[in-house]
Amino acid sequence: MSEEMTKPQRSLNPKMIVGAVLVVLAVVFVLQNTEKRKIDVFFWHLSMPAWIWLLVLLAVGIVIGSIFPWLRPRKKKD
Numbered sequence: 001m002s003e004e005m006t007k008p009q010r011s012l013n014p015k016m017i018v019g020a021v022l023v024v025l026a027v028v029f030v031l032q033n034t035e036k037r038k039i040d041v042f043f044w045h046l047s048m049p050a051w052i053w054l055l056v057l058l059a060v061g062i063v064i065g066s067i068f069p070w071l072r073p074r075k076k077k078d
Helices: 014-032 050-067
Strands: 036-041 044-049
Antiparallel strands (some): 036 044
């Protein structure tokens, strides 16, 4: 068979390496933060693992960032 017909070989690019490192760090973070934490908000008392609280805060930040786009830096037009 000619080389053109064979499957192309994938090489590791910087994005894949950074992605793999971030996944490993996320897994280590989750495994180290499994203890339950208590949060009091007004009259609610909630208890969840610490990593879930941080995931909730990340989601809230993403929602706030999408609701208020004027808080993002504007791109300069040349």
